[in-house]
Amino acid sequence: MNVAHEVNLLVQEIQRLGQPGADGKISVTFGTLFNDDKCANLFEALVGTLRAAKRKKIISYDGELLLQGVHDKTVITLQTTNS
Template sequence: MNVEHEVKLLIDEIKRLGSPGPDGKVAVTFGVLFNDDKCANIFEALVGTLRAAKRKKIISYDGELLLQGVHDNVPITLLKEEF
């Protein structure tokens, strides 16, 4: 799959599953994103798509690599709604 296309899909899924924080930016935890059935069907490699989006400054989260279970409560914040 095309990375740009997957990042656009990721933006849509973060907006669907997340909620605005005090700063007005939409955020969702990694666990919610990872365990969502729709996301599981869309993304072959969710962690890789997250890393690509982070490199392009579209999202932010603490750390380099997110792992299921260990990082379920890590918030992923949407910085830009367009790619």
């Protein structure tokens, strides 16, 4: 698995599905990403890709582990488009 490539794809999907906030940064909820058909086909391990992007400070969200259902309303914010 090429982590850099997966993170790049994640950035593209957040840009596609997200909305700019008052600060101009694009945000999307975990539920939106998790339930999107294209994302489901792209990412074998969406949660793992999110954690890798968070470690690289490309995205931010509250908490460490995101679980479908429980964390569907957790907001994921794109911090940068560089990966």
